Amino acid sequence: GAVVSQHPSRVICKSGTSVKIECRSLDFQATTMFWYRQFPKKSLMLMATSNEGSKATYEQGVEKDKFLINHASLTLSTLTVTSAHPEDSSFYICSASQAGQGVSAFFGQGTRLTVV
Amino acid sequence: AQTVTQSQPEMSVQEAETVTLSCTYDTSESDYYLFWYKQPPSRQMILVIRQEAYKQQNATENRFSVNFQKAAKSFSLKISDSQLGDAAMYFCAYRSGRGGAQKLVFGQGTRLTINP
Numbered sequence: 300g301a302v303v304s305q306h307p308s309r310v311i312c313k314s315g316t317s318v319k320i321e322c323r324s325l326d327f328q329a330t331t332m333f334w335y336r337q338f339p340k341k342s343l344m345l346m347a348t349s350n351e352g353s354k355a356t357y358e359q360g361v362e363k364d365k366f367l368i369n370h371a372s373l374t375l376s377t378l379t380v381t382s383a384h385p386e387d388s389s390f391y392i393c394s395a396s397q398a399g400q401g402v403s404a405f406f407g408q409g410t411r412l413t414v415v
Numbered sequence: 416a417q418t419v420t421q422s423q424p425e426m427s428v429q430e431a432e433t434v435t436l437s438c439t440y441d442t443s444e445s446d447y448y449l450f451w452y453k454q455p456p457s458r459q460m461i462l463v464i465r466q467e468a469y470k471q472q473n474a475t476e477n478r479f480s481v482n483f484q485k486a487a488k489s490f491s492l493k494i495s496d497s498q499l500g501d502a503a504m505y506f507c508a509y510r511s512g513r514g515g516a517q518k519l520v521f522g523q524g525t526r527l528t529i530n531p
Contacts, residue, residue, distance in 0.1 A: 317467055337458075342506060342521045389456060394519070402448050402510060404519055406460035 301327045303395045305407025312383055312414055313330045320410045322393030328373035329395035333404065334366075337390040346391075349376040383414040417442045421522035428497045429530050435482075436492045438507030449483065449490045450519070455503040459475045463505070466490065466522030467488050470511065494527075502529045 301347040302325040312318045322332055330351050335343040345370050348356040349394040356369035365387075376395075380387050390411050418441045428434035440449070451463040455512040466474045466483050471479050478498075482491045494501055 341522050342429075343460075343519075345518050345520075348518060351522075369470075392458075392460065393461070402517075403450070403462055403465055404510075405462070409458045409460075 301395070301405045303329075303393065303405045305410055306412060307409055309411045310413070312412070314384055314414055315382055317379055317381045318383060318412060320380075320391055320393075320412075322376045322378070322395065322407050324374045324395045324405075326367045327395075330373065331392055332370060332376040332395045334368060334376075334378050335392045335394070337392060337409075339390075343393075344390060346378075373405050375392075378387065383412070385414045388412055388414045417444070417447075417509050417511070417520050419520050419522040420509050421505075421507055421525050423525045425526045425528070427530055428494075430497055432497055433493060433495045434497055434527065436494075436505050436527065437465070438490045438508075438522055439494070440490065440507070440509050440522075442488070442490050442509065444511055444513075446477060446513060447508040449481075450508040450510065451479070451481070451490075451492045452506045452508060452521075453476040453501075453503045454506065454524075462507075464492065494512075497529050499529050499531060502527060 304323045306321045332347045332349040346361045349368045349370040349405045351370045370376040392409040393407045396404045420439045421508045447468045464476045474496045478495045484515045504524045506524045510518040511517045
């Protein structure tokens with residue numbers, strides 16, 4: 300299967316600072332990437348859909364000014380958690396797929412964010 | 416909106432035995448895809464098996480097979496000859512068959528324990 304790399308795998312930041320998470324498709328071009336959030340022992344909840352060269356589409360209830368998404372190239376999408384607070388601590392996972400080249404989504408390794 | 420329901424929060428099975436994980440979904444679409452993903456303790460999401468709704472034949476991948484009942488909107492996963500490495504969270508997921516990259520809608524997950 301295709302490879303999606305997410306970095307960093309773990310990050311600890313101070314409350315009020317911003318942190319950037321990268322999601323890269325290593326062996327294919329991803330016109331669309333998805334960002335999910337997973338709480339402990341819970342399922343994945345879609346936060347936003349990231350489209351290359353255009354604005355991200357956010358799910359209802361997700362603050363677009365807090366969770367900034369940039370998809371500037373066909374292999375890289377970034378999620379920036381701005382002015383992070385302890386309640387933003389969570390596991391964030393990205394996935395990527397490309398229309399016309401299979402319907403399966405491939406996932407990054409995830410990022411555990413801890414805000415102290 | 417589509418929904419996916421996994422009614423078994425936890426399941427356990429003896430090593431080498433067979434276990435079936437349940438999943439039901441709700442949709443008004445006729446074209447869609449269903450998936451089972453495995454999330455081991457590493458939290459990396461791994462695609463286990465995929466089923467296209469237009470196919471009547473149940474998908475099979477080695478020890479993993481599905482029972483796809485389209486009319487009943489049921490999509491169960493059978494794991495044969497369970498192995499210790501099968502222990503993980505299992506998520507059932509739905510994807511629309513509409514063109515372009517589409518998001519996944521996940522069920523709540525089933526934690527599978529393998530007893531040696």
